Every structure is written in C-alpha cells, then in structure tokens.
Amino acid sequence: MSKIYRELLTAYARAWVRFKGNLAIKTWVLWEIILPTIFMASVIYAYKNLNAPPIFIGFVVLGTVMMNFWYNVLWGMGDVLYWDKETGKMEAFLITGRSIYMLLMGMALGGMINTGLRSATLLLIGIYIFGAEFRLEAVPNATLIFLLTLASLYCMGIIFSSLHLVYGRKGIKMNEVMGIPISFLSGQFYPINVFPTAVQMVASLLPLTVGLDGVRRALIEGWGIWELSPHIILLTIMTIVFLQIGVRFMNRIIEMGRRDGRLILRWQ
C-alpha cells in the first residue's frame, strides 16, 4: 500500500469519525436545523417588519449558511484537536506515524459534510418557506467563490489548530473573542457597504467577508466571472497565505511537541 494511499485513508478515517459522531448525537436535528432556522427566521421577520427590500431575505439566508462554515472552522478544527490531545487520542495518533495534516484534513472534510448538510437544509428552508430568490444561472460562479472561501477558511483552521495546541484552554477563549466580531464584520445579515470605508477594508481581510460578498453578488445580483475576479484573486491569495502560515505554525508545534512534549502535555 503506497504511503499516499495510507495518508488519504487517514483523512477519510477522521472524516468518517466526525460524520458518524455527529449523527450519534440523537438531538442533532434540534441543534443543527431547528435552532438555526428559528434564529434565521427571527432576522428575516425583523427585515420584513421594517419593509426591507426582498433582496435582504436572500442576504440573511446566505449569511446564515456561510456563517455555519466559519463556526465549523473555529469550533470544529482547533477545539477538536485540543480535546484529542487532552483525552490521549493525540498520543495514540502520533504513534501511528500518520501526518497531522491528514488528521486536520479529515476533521475539515468531516466538518464540511456535516455543515454542508445543515447548510443545504437551511438554504432549502430559506427558499421554500421564506421565499428567498436566487439566480440559478449564477450557481457555477457562486460555487467557485464558495469553494475558494472554504479553502481559505480551512487553511485558517490550521492556524487556529496550532494556536489551540500551544495555548490550550486559552484557545477556547480565543474562539469566543473571535466569534462575535467576525460575525459582525463579515456582514452576516447585511451588506458590508453599510460600514465606513476603513471598517470595510478591515472586514475585507476576512475570507468569510469576501466569500459571503462574492456569493451574494453572484446569486442575488447576478455578477459574472469577470466582475467577481477581485473576489477570486483575493480568496486565492488568502488561501495561499493562510496555508503558508498554518503549515509553518504547525511544523513548529510538531517540532516543539517532540522536544518539549507539548503535543502530549495535558491540562494546560
């Protein structure tokens, strides 16, 4: 069996665990579908009550869907890796000799599948119950932007994972600190052009903001590939940069791990 195949099997195995573990929580429909739907509905009804243009329903639905992936990266990669370490799974994993990147890829894939199912359901609820309207012909362009956003988000996830391994429980606080401001800056429920230019520029450093804006422009306003090219270039650059930083961080953590025992040190 080739080394590459064994590494890919590692990613598959971790994704399978993530997917199966999620379904094992019997109340997943409540947490994954019903509660986010109620939250999404409350914002939609607020806009409707204010007689906002129908376009805003689409904004809210897409914002809710994309935000799910962000939380999946925050909570699903860094935290999971941290708890793997705390419960002895990291030791058992490191002894297998498999690449930690394949473990992370598996976590990301498993998370993407879980979040994808949840997001698809929310999207359908948005379309069929709340009447969100999207341009079907823009789906390929929106998919391209969406995939690039996922790539850059999960590369960011490698950075979070390495920070979690270094800072331990403080990393969980970091998630809490980052959750709300990024939700605010990404324009989950509104277009970011409501912000002053300086805030818009800061917000544009986040892949979620760029991706969300691109998907909305494609699906709601019907922008073509040429008009979306700044989004595509920016997301591609972000993916490359985050990947470089993430790999550098993680390699350093792995080196420190064997030198100082950090990858197996518990309860820090």
Place this chain on the structure above:
Amino acid sequence: MSSYAIETVDLTRVFRSKDRVTIALDKVNFRVRYGVIHGLLGPNGAGKTTLIRILSTLLLPTSGEAYVYGYDVVREASKVREVINLVSGEDRPGYGLLTTYDNLKYYGMLYGMKGGELEERIRELDELIGLREFMDKELSVLSTGMAKKYSLARGLINKPKILFLDEPTIGLDVENARAIRHLIKNLIEDGVIETILLTSHYMKEVEDLCDKVSIIDRGRIIAEGTVEELKNKVSDEVVYVIHVYSNGKGVDEVLNRLREIEAVSGVKKSATQATGEYVLRIVMEEEDITGILKILERSDLRIKRVDRDEASLEDVFLKLVGRGLDE
C-alpha cells in the same frame, strides 16, 4: 536486527520551566531482550512514563541514545512507529460517541487497514481479548474493565512487535486486574507480541508478569534482574511487619527516627484510615529489633502486633531507596 529489542545508552531527559529544572531521566542505560515481558518498576515521578514516551517516539531525549527493534528513536522514528504500539492505563483513547467496533475500525484505518483485512483483524482481537460483550457499546459507557480491554485491543490493532504498557491495570479492581494480567501474559506465550515493556508501581503485577525487572527511582535505574535475582538482594535481610495504632500525629517523625538506626535498610508505612491502624514494614540487616521497639514505646504509637514476613520485591525497593513505592 539489534541484539536487544530495546536499548538505551546514557539516556537523559531534562524538563526546564521558568523556575525549575527537572531531571526526569539521568543517564539511563538498560536493555530489554527479545521475547520477554520486561518490567519497569518505580514510584510515581520516577521517570517511567518519560522513558516510555521517548522509546515510543513521542518525546525527544535531551541527550543519549535509544534504540527500539534496532532503530534509533530520534533519527528513525518512522521505522520505530511501524513496529510499536503504546497502551496507557490512564487513558481510553477513542471517541466516546462511537462504539468499540467503530473505534477499532478508526485506528485500523490509521494503520492502513480496510475492508476484509480490517474486519478480520477486529475479529481476531475479539477472540483474543473478548470484546463481544461491548463491541456495539459506545466507548463513553464502558466500565473501567471493558475500557482497559478496548485499550489493549487498540494497542494490538497494528500487530506491533513491541508493545509498551504504561500502568495497564491502574484503577482496576482485583478481579479485572487479574484478567488483564492474564491477557498480557498470554500475549507473549501465544506469540502475539514479541516483547513487552511494562511500567507499573504494583509489585504484584511485576512479580506475576515480568521475566526481568528494572527498578527506577528519580530518573535512574537502581537495580536490574529477574524477580528472584532481585529478591536475593534482600535474602540476608529480615523483614518485620509491625501493626501500630496512632492518632496520626508523629508517625512520620517516628519513621524518620527508625531510619536513623544503622541496621534498618528501609521503612515504609501504610495506613488504615478508618481504624487509625498503621502497618510499618521494616527491612533490617539483623534480627534484633530492640532498638525499634524502644523508639516505638517512647512514642505515642501503640504496638498491636509484630510479625516477621518473607522478603518480597517491595523490600528490594525499600532496601535500595529507603522508602516504599507509594510514598
């Protein structure tokens, strides 16, 4: 292939923090032959787990060398990982929401197994260890005994040649601990595993299981040999077991005074909290215990009974270190 399954040369590991330098391993030299269960006996903090973590490539040594199956643990870590596995008694590595079967499947996949090959391996482990009863139970609901069996199965999933067992029966009741020991013994006798390095601070476990024992204390190997060879180190000593009553005050002070007696090689105490009864185990170079009795009579301790006992592995440790394994 190297002459030894495990070999270390002046292996040293130092942990440095802001305000402290801890020498966890201090120029450890030891060898483990192929085909044996080798015990590493020592109190908590002696360096057992650090040694196992270096040998299993999880931690780098500060200096010195270590070889597992002939491979250097620093330069050939990936080759070492192909022939080893580690079972830590304090953990149940796996996913609580998944069943025993699913967890074994996961770890099997990490070792490149899949399909029929993986099914077959899990079936073999079931036959070997007896997992059927809880194969379909979630890991989070397994009893401690079941979890230990699962951990052992996980440690065998890749058919390792060398298995590291770190305190494999910690936290188990007598019956379950005996069952796990029986399983471990059979692993070598049935040829499932070539060599086992087992750490423990339970004398009984080491006496029952190990062909050879290394006693480690404060990062140094202080004695080595078979259980009988080690016991011979105290064959000329006399072991007294003295039951005393105390309100708890002054017991340690009395122990220190006993240790000052020239003929006393080592003293340890164990307590029965509910009754206030303490059992003092004293290893002596001579039979005369007049000096000991005098010290006890002058203290607040009330002597209940004085017995002589056979020398055990624990007394070897007492003689070499001067205190008990659990102190």
